[in-house]
Structure formats: C-alpha cells, structure tokens
Amino acid sequence: MKKGIVYLNQFFGQIGGEDKADFAPEIREGQIGASMAFNAALKNVEITHTLICGDNFMGSNEEEAVKQLMGFLEGKEFDVFFAGPAFQAGRYGNACGVICKAVQEKYNVPVFSSMHIENPGVEMFKKDFIIFPGGKSAAAMRKDIKKIAAYADKVVAGLPLGSAEDEGYYTRGIRHQVWREDKVPATDRVIDMLLKKINNQDYTTELPIPKMDLVPFANPIEDLSQAKIAVLTTSGIVPVDNPDRIQSASATRWGKYDITGMDRLEGGVFKTIHAGFDPAAADADPNVCVPIDVLRSYEKDGRFKELYPYFYTTVGTGTTQGEAARMGKEIVAELLAAGVDAVIMTST
Amino acid sequence: MVKEVERAGIPVVQMANLVPVAKTAGANKIVPTISIPYPLGDPNTSKEEQWKLRYHRVGVALQALTESIEEQTVFKV
Numbered sequence: 001m002k003k004g005i006v007y008l009n010q011f012f013g014q015i016g017g018e019d020k021a022d023f024a025p026e027i028r029e030g031q032i033g034a035s036m037a038f039n040a041a042l043k044n045v046e047i048t049h050t051l052i053c054g055d056n057f058m059g060s061n062e063e064e065a066v067k068q069l070m071g072f073l074e075g076k077e078f079d080v081f082f083a084g085p086a087f088q089a090g091r092y093g094n095a096c097g098v099i100c101k102a103v104q105e106k107y108n109v110p111v112f113s114s115m116h117i118e119n120p121g122v123e124m125f126k127k128d129f130i131i132f133p134g135g136k137s138a139a140a141m142r143k144d145i146k147k148i149a150a151y152a153d154k155v156v157a158g159l160p161l162g163s164a165e166d167e168g169y170y171t172r173g174i175r176h177q178v179w180r181e182d183k184v185p186a187t188d189r190v191i192d193m194l195l196k197k198i199n200n201q202d203y204t205t206e207l208p209i210p211k212m213d214l215v216p217f218a219n220p221i222e223d224l225s226q227a228k229i230a231v232l233t234t235s236g237i238v239p240v241d242n243p244d245r246i247q248s249a250s251a252t253r254w255g256k257y258d259i260t261g262m263d264r265l266e267g268g269v270f271k272t273i274h275a276g277f278d279p280a281a282a283d284a285d286p287n288v289c290v291p292i293d294v295l296r297s298y299e300k301d302g303r304f305k306e307l308y309p310y311f312y313t314t315v316g317t318g319t320t321q322g323e324a325a326r327m328g329k330e331i332v333a334e335l336l337a338a339g340v341d342a343v344i345m346t347s348t
Numbered sequence: 349m350v351k352e353v354e355r356a357g358i359p360v361v362q363m364a365n366l367v368p369v370a371k372t373a374g375a376n377k378i379v380p381t382i383s384i385p386y387p388l389g390d391p392n393t394s395k396e397e398q399w400k401l402r403y404h405r406v407g408v409a410l411q412a413l414t415e416s417i418e419e420q421t422v423f424k425v
Contacts, residue, residue: 124372220417328352341358
C-alpha cells in the first residue's frame with residue numbers, strides 16, 4: 001500500500017465556513033472531511049495525513065502558508081499528493097495549485113487536483129501538474145474524487161498511462177513521442193492536412209497553440225486632471241437593503257448606486273452581501289472595498305476632474321466568466337454613454 | 349469584467365489581492381491590495397493608517413491609468 005497526503009481548505013477540512021477562512025495551516029493525522037472520500041476511493045493508496053489551510057490565509061500570506069505547510073511535510077513519507085477538489089471556488093483553486101506545485105517541486109511525487117473549467121486555477125496551473133475537470137460545486141465531490149483516484153491508482157501501480165485526452169485531464173501542453181498505430185509518416189500527414197485546409201475541410205492540428213485571450217491595451221489617460229473616473233467592484237457592496245437583490249454568490253445581477261454628495265460610504269448605509277469572505281470589516285467601513293473617501297479627496301485636490309456619480313457593483317464569487325463578461329458589457333454601455341474616461345475596479 | 353471595459357477602449361486598473369487570478373482573468377493593469385475581506389484598510393490598524401494605505405494605493409491606481417504599458421503590469425505599491 002502506498003501513502004498519500006491530502007490538502008483541504010477550512011471548509012472541506014471541517015474547520016468552518018467563511019469566518020474561518022483565515023485559519024492558519026495545520027496537519028492532522030489520518031483523514032478528515034474530504035480526505036476520507038479520497039481514502040475510500042483509492043485502492044492502492046492510504047491517506048495518512050490531511051493538511052488544512054484557510055483560503056484567505058493562503059491568498060493573503062502565500063509565502064508563509066507554503067512555508068508552514070512544507071514544514072509539516074518534512075520527514076513524512078508519501079508517494080502521492082492530492083489537493084481539492086476545488087470545484088468553481090477561485091481562491092481554493094489558487095491554493096490547491098500553489099501547494100501542489102510546491103510539493104511537486106520539492107518532493108518530486110505525483111500531485112493531483114480537480115477543478116471546474118471556469119475555476120481560474122485551471123488556466124494558472126494546468127501546465128504545471130495534472131488537474132482533472134470537476135463539477136461546479138461540492139455535489140460533484142464523489143464523482144470528482146473518483147476520477148482522480150482511478151488515475152492515481154494507475155500511476156502508483158506503474159500501469160501504462162494514456163494521453164491527457166485519453167485519461168480525461170486538462171492538457172498540460174506536453175508533447176510526447178509516440179509510435180502511431182496507423183504508421184502514417186509525418187510527410188504524408190502534413191500534405192493531407194494542407195489539402196484539407198485549402199479545400200476548406202475540417203482537419204485537426206497535431207500541435208495546438210494555446211491562446212491567451214488578452215484584450216488590446218486601451219490608450220492611457222493623457223491628462224488625469226480632466227478625467228471622469230468611475231468605480232466598479234466585485235466586492236458586493238450595496239445599500240443595506242440590497243434593492244436590486246444581487247445574489248451573494250454566482251451573481252447574474254449588478255447594481256449602480258448614487259454617491260452624489262457623499263464624502264465616503266458609511267457603514268449602516270452600505271454593506272457587503274458577498275458570501276465569499278468575512279463581511280465584518282467591509283460592513284464596518286465599506287471604503288475598504290470601494291474607496292470613495294480617498295477618491296473624493298483626490299477629486300477635491302484636482303488630481304482628477306470628476307468622480308462619476310454612481311458606483312457599479314456585483315459579487316465575484318462563483319460568478320462564471322460568461323456572466324461576468326455579459327454584465328461587463330452592460331455596464332460598459334452605460335460608461336461610454338456617460339463619457340467616463342477611466343475605471344478603477346476593486347475585487348476581493 | 350475588466351476585459352470588457354478595456355475592450356471598449358476605456359483604460360482600467362484592477363485593484364486585487366490575488367494578483368495571479370487577476371492576471372489570468374485578463375487584467376492588463378493591476379495594483380495589489382492587502383487582503384480579500386479588507387482590500388484597502390486593515391481593521392486591526394488605526395483609522396489614520398487605514399486611510400494612509402488606501403490613499404497611497406488608490407494614488408498608485410490613478411497614476412497607473414496614465415501609463416503606457418507593453419505587457420500585463422503589476423504596479424509597485
């Protein structure tokens with residue numbers, strides 16, 4: 001029997017919810033929470049330890065978190081390492097990626113995670129180690145773990161492994177030399193491909209180039225003192241009665257709120273409805289998320305001409321990139337119509 | 349969201365704690381903040397310190413809006 005260690009966040013390690021997201025790293029003997037499911041699904045691996053760390057602790061003190069977690073692993077014997085599944089949780093996906101990469105580099109053991117395709121962790125880390133496509137939420141836990149476990153069992157048993165497509169994980173962009181079963185040489189294949197291309201037929205490249213969808217840089221502001229500036233936020237700051245009923249997670253709605261005549265956002269008038277972090281600080285002083293107070297000060301001093309009289313808000317947690325793009329387009333149409341020159345976006 | 353703003357030709361700077369996530373999401377100009385629950389002011393510090401930190405970082409963001417860049421850029425705070 002081989003030995004494995006699992007990394008979980010505060011929620012799946014059964015420490016607590018968002019109020020425990022600052023939870024400092026710990027190591028537990030044996031299995032807890034989701035690592036029990038790993039142990040049950042794995043045939044050739046026993047989970048001996050579980051690492052737990054709060055998502056915010058990892059997000060805000062990455063270096064310290066990794067140092068402590070790696071310290072816990074010192075002297076432990078293990079053959080394989082797992083993190084997650086992280087589903088569509090961005091901070092958790094980031095944490096799983098950071099720790100898997102560090103463990104792989106130091107211990108040179110196979111590391112695995114699972115994330116939903118919309119989790120930013122996929123783009124960030126899929127090249128570094130094997131990540132399996134996973135469900136959107138914890139409802140997919142068993143299924144997601146089963147996929148990782150089946151593959152890990154094969155790896156530790158030294159069984160032959162297929163390509164990323166065959167095995168079902170996100171491609172890492174690694175090229176392997178293989179003997180093709182059809183034995184068609186490259187010179188024939190390239191001519192076939194070219195003929196298909198000039199005949200407008202479908203063909204499949206053997207060397208896909210991954211594309212990073214970056215937008216062209218907008219021209220910078222030439223004269224800030226003449227600029228009208230708007231603030232957007234994904235921190236979920238809204239008037240306390242949340243008049244537009246923006247969802248606390250997986251948002252599909254946004255709101256715009258009048259700040260005319262306000263020198264700052266007052267607690268008790270505004271609050272956050274974001275379900276992805278402890279709201280205490282933002283509720284007490286919403287300016288820590290939407291910095292209206294200092295923007296007014298800069299406006300008064302003439303650093304820029306005018307703060308646009310509304311700020312735009314939605315909630316960033318669990319929100320799909322598709323919905324975010326749609327909401328972005330709707331908001332941009334208003335900004336263009338209002339002659340806004342530049343935007344500051346705050347996110348949590 | 350930042351991508352849609354920039355796509356429309358409006359310069360935008362994202363103030364974010366998880367800088368690698370902001371980069372992956374496609375933000376071109378990024379100014380780091382201090383945490384997820386309180387990006388621009390640590391409630392364990394005095395109101396003056398929080399103001400100072402916020403004033404400084406928003407100042408960096410304003411400056412960033414005027415700068416020409418050639419690649420995704422994380423501005424120093």
